[in-house]
Amino acid sequence: MRGLSLNTAGLLAAAIISVLALVVIPQVAPFYILLQITLYFSFAILALSLAFIWGFGGVFSFGQAAFFGLGGYTYAILSINMGSSTVPLIVAIVLPTVFALLLGYLMFYGRLSSVYLAVITLVVTLIFHKFLGHTAGFEYRIGNAHLGGYNGIPAIPPINVPGDVTKFAFPEDMFYIAGVALVIVYFGLRWLLSSHFGRTLIGIRENEERAELLGYDVRLYKMIAFGIAGAIAALGGVMFTNWNSFIDPHVFDLGMSAQIIIWVVVGGLSTLIGPIIGAFALGILALELGTQQTIDVNLILGAILIIVVLFVPEGFVPTIKRMCIWLAESRGWLRSRLDSSDLEEKQGRDG
Amino acid sequence: MADTNFLLETRGLTKRFGGVIAVNDVNFNLIPGELRCLIGPNGAGKSTFFKCLTHQHKPSSGKIFFKDRDITRLHTHQIAHLGIGIKTQVPSVFDGIPVRENIWLAARRYHGRGSANKVTADVIDRVGLGNIRDSMVGRLAHGERQWVEIGMVLTSDPTLLLLDEPTAGMTHEETEKTARLIKEISESASLIVVEHDMQFIKAIANKVTVFHQGSILVEDKVEAVMANPLVRDIYLGKEKD
């Protein structure tokens, strides 16, 4: 027996890496890179929301951008009106969660099939896009906040220490806040997936019929999972809005939904670390490509998506992980669990 | 309970798919503790009948009673909760996860955190899945997948088990093992078993219901059914060809 299971080792490694990243990066990285990483933190949170509902819940959602944007807009409108950030922060997560639960109720209790779910979530996102894009007029204001149509909402107040508006987060503080949020979401999801709820959700992904025959109310599980995914996406949206001090309807457009899906597909659908890496890698790539004029960003993103679907359908992280395990096993560094149980199985049958 | 107090009863149960009547006005009943076999040629409506009982198919008309309670309109998961477990014809299992996790997910539905692990271990032992407990279910042979599914159903201590072709794809030894298992289960639960293998049926059951074209053709003791010329015509005769 090995001293550490792969799972525990992974957990430990993830914890060490997250602490190191949050402590070391601000010491060595210049300010503009810190800002950029803060943005990727909020994207990584968004990627995790899709990774959870799609990779583990088996529900393909075009709509994570909708919850992300709804969270961002809610935070923007409330914090402009209230000054302090505490209540806006809470409402900006609760409201999209409730909305996700309602939408989930509509879809899952209606027993819609996966393609139809995709259409409905896409349509909902587009409704937000259309609606908020046409709110430039003066009549579209909520309290002191102008919705501003495609010009968006500028000058959104930053997060402050609860109860003290004068102690608010500077851009470099947002690095820690968004970073800690990402770490909490990541470990929270790991915990959730090892709980009864998470394991059942994976079972439902594997075989919905069997889960029902065992007495699990599949509709309820999916609805709750969809709500959780909505909450995570909204948290990402709040972080994004804080990073930007600005939000506009682009968060709801097709390109945004496409990006989220590419992060998750490229990183690896049934993992949590893959989509985080995907969000960072493609974020950096998009940034680099943005600095030159010869090659269009969309061309590269599209090509990557096609290549991954055709040749690396599991995504990079699971594929690399499998190659590492295979390498370790063939070199004898790691005793293969599958081989040994297959062997016992054969012996069992012979005996 | 008196004999007239049925565990399961269907009244005029009918299922139509478009113009095809798969189950036609079936009045079926089962007394507590009984082990019943269903036979009939392919397409006779046995599996559809099962799926109506678990509400995987919504009955077109008729009523289903379990312990004198009308369960016709209940959802699949609610019916499972009342104590009806089913092993479907094509094994319905969680392919992408290990055997032990399959059983645990079933056990945890009705047991607390602590006892779920114990129930899981017990069932793995009882069904004899110890050697393959860490294998992915998707990689197992058909027979083994059947046992995994039976094991999952057993975790809830069901009052009634529906087994749809539990020995399909099994070797002779495996079939014998399954027969022993079913006998053992029948000491604490009622069963309805769909089977084709008459030797197997003789070994486990005493009363047999014959389905033909969606309706009940005959219902009698095993020997009487096997001697019935009508049954031979539609069913046994065909197998000899």
Place this chain on the structure above:
Amino acid sequence: MDLAAITIIQVINLIASLALLSIGLAVIFGMMRVINLAHGEFLMLGAYAVLVPTQAGVPLWISMFIIAPLFVGIVGVIIERLIIRHLYGRMMDTLLATWGLSLLIVGAMTMIFGNTMEGISTPFGSFTIGSLADSQYKFFTIGITAVVLLVAYIVLKFTRFGLIARATMQNSDQASVLGVSPPAVYTLTFGIGAALAGLAGAILAPISGVLPTMGAAYIAKAFITVIGGGEAILTGTAAASVFFGAINQTTTFFTSSVVGEVALLVAAIILLRLLPQGITGRFFRRGL
């Protein structure tokens, strides 16, 4: 009275446009169960296949009715061979791959043509009813849509290809019984779907203007129309177009075009909740 007449023409025009821009997607989805998210880009390619030759002096009608469908059809065949073929039966993967394709085509076209809107002058003049005027091109769009649907109906109903196509729709094994290999049918189908999208893009180009990112505006509408229509390609597309088109245009008439679009999207959600199999899953089941 004049207003009513014009409004009716506008409603019919919108319904026709919706049907026209969806039919290519419907053919591909109905027969191959492939959701082609690059459909919007096929429309865009069709628009450019009119723009470029017209600017080079080719008569508009030749580019519109020959060059655009032919060019986009060939692109479709190549894409089917290179990508779609390897993903049959994996609905989600085809959806993702065609989305990648959509981004790739937009990127490539932006590199070639730049991100600027170009126009094709609208042929025909305008007509007047009483004091109100509107473009005659609307009648042209309506007429072409009617012809396309009619031809598609005749092809599906009376030709050998139609028979094979209907057989493939129900069960891909049946096509092999008829002595045709399913891959060949699929390639042809995808090509035809693409060609129809190319034609639609060509016809919409003079009204919408031509831009590399124009496809995004159409894909959601086409997607909703096809899914809302359900299994039957022609009946479904027609029925869903009437339903959504009428809702969109009537709401627009009473409020604004944004509310009209939002109403269309809300109607789509409600429709799918009530009829999860689309309109033809419940009504017109025997339709084509």
